[in-house]
Amino acid sequence: MSRLGARRHVKEEQETDLDMVPIMNMFLVLIPFLLMSASFLHLKAINTSVPVQAERHTQAEASEPKVEVTLVIEIRTQGFHISALSDALDGRELAKLGTDIPIGEEGAYGFAQMADHLETVKNRYPASNTMLVIPEPAILYDTIIQTMDAARYSDNQDLLFPNVVLSGKVG
Amino acid sequence: MALGQLRRQKKRPPVPKLQITAMMDMFTIIMIFLLVSFSSKPERMTLEDGMELPQSNAKMDYSKDVRLILSTTTLTLEGEVLSELQDARIAGMDPDDLRSSELYRKLLAYREEADATPQDPGAPEEGQPHLLFFCDKRLPFETINSVIKTAGMAGYPNLQFAVLEK
Numbered sequence: 001m002s003r004l005g006a007r008r009h010v011k012e013e014q015e016t017d018l019d020m021v022p023i024m025n026m027f028l029v030l031i032p033f034l035l036m037s038a039s040f041l042h043l044k045a046i047n048t049s050v051p052v053q054a055e056r057h058t059q060a061e062a063s064e065p066k067v068e069v070t071l072v073i074e075i076r077t078q079g080f081h082i083s084a085l086s087d088a089l090d091g092r093e094l095a096k097l098g099t100d101i102p103i104g105e106e107g108a109y110g111f112a113q114m115a116d117h118l119e120t121v122k123n124r125y126p127a128s129n130t131m132l133v134i135p136e137p138a139i140l141y142d143t144i145i146q147t148m149d150a151a152r153y154s155d156n157q158d159l160l161f162p163n164v165v166l167s168g169k170v171g
Numbered sequence: 172m173a174l175g176q177l178r179r180q181k182k183r184p185p186v187p188k189l190q191i192t193a194m195m196d197m198f199t200i201i202m203i204f205l206l207v208s209f210s211s212k213p214e215r216m217t218l219e220d221g222m223e224l225p226q227s228n229a230k231m232d233y234s235k236d237v238r239l240i241l242s243t244t245t246l247t248l249e250g251e252v253l254s255e256l257q258d259a260r261i262a263g264m265d266p267d268d269l270r271s272s273e274l275y276r277k278l279l280a281y282r283e284e285a286d287a288t289p290q291d292p293g294a295p296e297e298g299q300p301h302l303l304f305f306c307d308k309r310l311p312f313e314t315i316n317s318v319i320k321t322a323g324m325a326g327y328p329n330l331q332f333a334v335l336e337k
Contacts, residue, residue: 034206044227044230
């Protein structure tokens, strides 16, 4: 009985503390390094060209039967004026592709309407991918970028008019 | 005697342990955040204070070409301030005679240097060089037009507009 009682001793569980000092050392080295190399602003780029070297225009080289339409978007203070250029279409067809989108009551441009119209043209002439943007002198750079954004992708993230030529009004 | 024994047996107050569990939690969260935002292309770009780039849904990465920065106060090419802006007009730039501007001369020099530099035989052809253009979103097109026209005349018709990812 006494032997049983002697064996029956409760083992004291020793509390072991995890030594976190080496982990803290590692953090104190890694965090300043990561802070210095962290990027909080992500820069992207929009490819644009200016109409200087006309011989690079691909329409002259195209011998394909696909109809390509170049949309011309004039950004005015009163809104968008959209017209179309194409060697394969006559004046009447091109006139049908144009439209005017006035600014809203609060002075906001109709980017969504413009994107819908561009999508309609793209669905009709899928080979088209170039647009010419002609802003008025007072139009802000931010508005120009938003116009390019609205014209780049459709709602389904399909490419619309990714090739942009930026030009001032001539004449 | 009994009192001396009592004094020896007197328990010392326990040494307080530093609770670093909370600090560990905080460091772990900060580490995860910084690891996620770690940039594999660590490049330093100096933009003017107060310069606001436009936001865009563009997904293309920029290329490391000649950098042109147009803020509301200065026009800078590859870190060198070329001229100042006053009321959104670039000093020293005549819209009717862009070839006489400092910007045109400098860009032409960069272009000639790039053409004179022999390319590696094994490297792929790069085609036309690009100009990486940083512009403040509040500037009107009238100001920008002079700059991009000058760039086009100097042999940089292809531009990359730098934007912030949305």
